[in-house]
Amino acid sequence: METTRRRPQHSANGKRSEQKEQLAQWGRAWEVDWFSLISVIGLLCFAPFIVFYFVMACDQYECSITQPVLDLYQGEATLLSIWARAPSFSWSAAKIYAVWVSFQVFLYMCFPDITHKFIPGYVGGVQEGARTPAGLINKYEINGLQCWLITHALWFANAHYFHWFSPTIIFDNWIPLLWCTNILGYAVSTFAFIKAHLFPTNAEDCKFTGNIFYNYMMGIEFNPRIGKWFDFKLFFNGRPGIVAWTLINLSYMAKQQELYGYITNSMILVNVLQAIYVLDFFWNEAWYLKTIDICHDHFGWYLGWGDCVWLPYLYTLQGLYLVYHPVQLSDAHALAVLLLGLVGYYIFRSTNHQKDLFRRTEGSCSIWGRKPTWIECTYRSADGGMHRSKLLTSGFWGVARHFNYTGDLMGSLAYCASCGFGHMLPYFYIVYMTILLVHRCVRDEHRCSSKYGKDWKRYTDAVPSRLIPGVF
Numbered sequence: 077m078e079t080t081r082r083r084p085q086h087s088a089n090g091k092r093s094e095q096k097e098q099l100a101q102w103g104r105a106w107e108v109d110w111f112s113l114i115s116v117i118g119l120l121c122f123a124p125f126i127v128f129y130f131v132m133a134c135d136q137y138e139c140s141i142t143q144p145v146l147d148l149y150q151g152e153a154t155l156l157s158i159w160a161r162a163p164s165f166s167w168s169a170a171k172i173y174a175v176w177v178s179f180q181v182f183l184y185m186c187f188p189d190i191t192h193k194f195i196p197g198y199v200g201g202v203q204e205g206a207r208t209p210a211g212l213i214n215k216y217e218i219n220g221l222q223c224w225l226i227t228h229a230l231w232f233a234n235a236h237y238f239h240w241f242s243p244t245i246i247f248d249n250w251i252p253l254l255w256c257t258n259i260l261g262y263a264v265s266t267f268a269f270i271k272a273h274l275f276p277t278n279a280e281d282c283k284f285t286g287n288i289f290y291n292y293m294m295g296i297e298f299n300p301r302i303g304k305w306f307d308f309k310l311f312f313n314g315r316p317g318i319v320a321w322t323l324i325n326l327s328y329m330a331k332q333q334e335l336y337g338y339i340t341n342s343m344i345l346v347n348v349l350q351a352i353y354v355l356d357f358f359w360n361e362a363w364y365l366k367t368i369d370i371c372h373d374h375f376g377w378y379l380g381w382g383d384c385v386w387l388p389y390l391y392t393l394q395g396l397y398l399v400y401h402p403v404q405l406s407d408a409h410a411l412a413v414l415l416l417g418l419v420g421y422y423i424f425r426s427t428n429h430q431k432d433l434f435r436r437t438e439g440s441c442s443i444w445g446r447k448p449t450w451i452e453c454t455y456r457s458a459d460g461g462m463h464r465s466k467l468l469t470s471g472f473w474g475v476a477r478h479f480n481y482t483g484d485l486m487g488s489l490a491y492c493a494s495c496g497f498g499h500m501l502p503y504f505y506i507v508y509m510t511i512l513l514v515h516r517c518v519r520d521e522h523r524c525s526s527k528y529g530k531d532w533k534r535y536t537d538a539v540p541s542r543l544i545p546g547v548f
């Protein structure tokens with residue numbers, strides 16, 4: 077168990093929360109080692125340029141990620157000449173982005189969910205999140221599916237009826253929009269950082285490591301809010317990034333049609349597979365309240381900038397690539413990709429569903445036609461309370477400890493393989509997702525081990541593999 081002390085905070089009853097420091101330390105890291113610190117500073121300085129590099133490589137080098145380096149090496153280009161050739165900030169892009177974000181805030185705040193009243197099986201409206209390390213249970217207004225539906229209905233109404241703007245608008249402003257997303261990403265992270273010091277929503281759930289860079293990047297406040305309902309994590313995690321994901325792909329598809337007069341099967345595959353993933357996200361938004369992003373991560377640059385910039389730009393690289401390289405796949409290739417994507421999605425969803433069902437029913441359910449098996453655990457929250465929990469050891473959770481990540485990775489590989497094998501750029505996504513999910517796996521297991529102690533050890537003895545049985 078880590079031993080660093082929590083920065084003293086005054087709680088509502090005047091006592092210092094320092095008194096509770098030893099009670100629950102299973103949230104985010106308290107100590108920052110040198111390796112983490114160097115990585116954090118490196119990411120804060122260079123991550124925007126990584127995103128720029130990929131988009132610029134498509135714009136100037138037809139999506140070759142090696143050619144810019146070769147040109148620089150051979151003296152045919154300089155960093156300044158590459159920068160000068162890239163479209164710059166534009167006020168028209170700023171207006172588009174301001175309208176987009178304001179519209180998403182408007183939908184999020186002003187339209188309480190009604191879809192759950194008429195879509196059978198959908199869980200929306202006011203829902204509870206998981207217990208925080210301080211022992212709180214937050215309420216959330218779940219209306220992501222409704223926002224996604226309204227936004228996409230308007231998009232199609234515009235494309236086919238109103239013609240207020242071209243459906244290629246996103247592609248046509250892609251690099252100028254990168255400036256705007258970065259401005260919002262850094263602004264919201266900086267605001268969250270200042271807010272955590274001056275007026276945190278819940279001081280008991282703040283974490284200060286003593287390292288300013290780490291605090292800025294990984295966040296201090298657990299659930300920053302403005303007012304009762306504007307929850308930073310829920311808003312930025314899902315919208316404007318994930319609602320935009322499918323619109324960005326549609327804009328790429330429209331651009332392909334405009335440039336070549338046809339749409340390739342690869343573009344359709346990317347649009348369909350990623351739309352399934354996005355719709356799954358909104359259909360299960362209430363369930364996402366119990367995932368690591370919402371119930372364990374604090375809100376800082378990692379989530380704020382990541383949701384505004386990294387996600388919309390790098391999760392959509394396949395569609396962007398296909399605008400420059402309209403690959404038409406053979407039927408066999410297309411079918412194989414579709415199967416890989418659907419099987420991956422099935423594993424991802426079923427694994428997540430099994431855990432959700434098991435936790436909701438406290439084990440009174442059937443998994444793969446049998447009564448589930450589990451390990452009983454206890455843990456302590458910062459208010460001193462002892463709680464009980466269960467770790468499932470049957471179904472996909474008996475195959476590996478994070479088989480949901482394995483399914484996610486299969487789906488990610490399918491997006492990349494939709495683009496054929498001509499360039500490396502579309503494969504960045506699977507490389508990135510592998511690093512993200514392996515790192516997440518290690519991070520999560522470290523947290524679970526601190527939370528559950530010897531009970532976690534019993535679980536890892538019962539289910540020894542993390543992602544691939546017998547391999548890792």
Ligand code: NDP
Binds near residue numbers: 368466
């Ligand atoms: P999980 O849904 O796997 O949640 C991990 C948590 O579940 C643990 O912290 C623990 O929490 C609990 N848990 C662990 N083992 C068990 C068990 N055997 N039985 C019951 N509960 C258990 O992880 P994530 O939140 O990271 O991921 C959710 C989904 O989102 C995944 O499918 C992932 O692939 C996807 N994802 C996608 C990303 C993307 O960018 N596309 C990014 C991140 C995630 P507790 O404290 O409650 O015990």
